[in-house]
Amino acid sequence: MFLELKNISKYFGAVRALHQVNFHVEKGEVIGLVGDNAAGKSTLMKIISGAYTPDKGNILLDGEERRWGSPREAREEGIEMLYQDFSLIPDLDVATNIFLGREPLMNLPGLNVINKDKMEEDAITILKKLGLRLPPPDSPVKDLSGGQQQAVAIARATGFDSRLVIMDEPTASLSAAAIEKLRRAIQNLKDQGVAVIIISHRLEDIFETADRVVVMKYGEIVGEREAHKTDEDEIVDMIVTGRDQVA
């Protein structure tokens, strides 16, 4: 077991966002995380990605108890997040966006000078390796089309020996062609042993890619199924009622 969360609780003032959540991820596993709005999906993912710290409970990575205080620390463990809005910086160029927060530096003692040439070369290598269409590495992201921006976001989240990639509503604003591209990227990650968690309202996307479906409601996990042993009706029922009829 690669990542395990035990009895995680999180409160925002008087609001209980998560209550005693137990959650685990295997290597190379694709998990579909579903639930209504305010079910706690995003809060749970933000705890995994380091944006929030839990009020109670433990996080175990490779069996060792861990705690990270920022997305940067989680990323150093290979946990990446692909945001719904891509979270790219419009005024910065493609290469800078891919490397933001881990820019390669020149080998100058005492001076942290960014190695732009290396950054652009490596950006091209990453995009090629992922089989993504190449936007020019020195053009600002705001000049790119939606599909090209998606390629940059995928390269950023998956190009650096990641072990777990969390995707928040990845298909929400995408065209059919872009969704197909994303499916290929997910399969690609899975083949390399990278775990993927997908949050989505579109159950068809979940069933198409996920090995396991986890359902949340009111800050708790109400049930989970292996994707090939269930169907959309059963999952919808769990999302709506918040109860696992079998268990």
Added chain:
Amino acid sequence: MIAFAVLIFGLSFTSESFFSISNFLNVMRQVSPVMIAGVGMTLILASGGIDLSIGSVVALTAVLVASSVSAGLPIPVIILIPILLGVVIGAINSFFVIRGVPAFIVTLGMMTTLRGVAFVYSDGYSYRVSNRALLSLGRGWPLGVPTPVWIALGVALVVFLLVKYSRFGIYVRAIGSYEQGAKNQGISVERVKFYVYTIGSLLAVLAGIVITARLGNGTPNAGEGFALDVITAVVLGGTSLFGGNAKIPGTIIGALFVGFARNGLNLMGVSPFWSQVVTGLILVIAVFFNTRVRTQLEEIIRLAELKEEVEE
């Protein structure tokens, strides 16, 4: 840039003395405080913020430095006071900005507060400066160029390299371009903003020292209208008021533009009251182009994007 060329060209007809090298260096000397503080303001605007308090920082620096020099305090203390002042003001500004108070309001409040502190401290009087070392910072001409110009160009060069080649420079622009995105990608927004506002205040302090040295006295009235001049110069230089880019060379040229416009009007015999009118109008026109060109560009990009999506 085009506007600048037209201005120089136009003004060169109006007065014979306008085009001389000594006049050029003189204008440079006059606007170097605008350049120095403008370099800091460029970073602040690039991060999506603004600092209206810099004129009052100049005033407080003027009375503190002039009084501590005339009181004969030991040199390390005299050097330490303005540095501490810049750090404290930068920390206060960024403290509130980081906690979500609009930078405009925070620094507007600080503008009034610090001006008040300068008056309380000096009781409204000004301090004469007779110390030669200090005066030379404003009046010296090493290698045929005024000291303030050397300082301004040095500051501009250092920050230009910082913007272009350092992580800090990238993070400043990232925060100004899309703050939530920068946060999501793990950039420590709080720390970067603290540095940005502190550098801005420190450079305003430096500008205040240069002004004090040039005038030979430190008055609580120093730096009136200074923030307006500086913001005009930065926006004229092409740095967006909405953050995301930082044009340091542009700021230098923008400051020259402001300086030459005022100097040209002065040589033409126009009253200094009118030059205030002109500076204000330049700012409005600059912001107008800054905003309009931006929205037009965004429209073009949006259309191109739609077209591509349809073709895909």
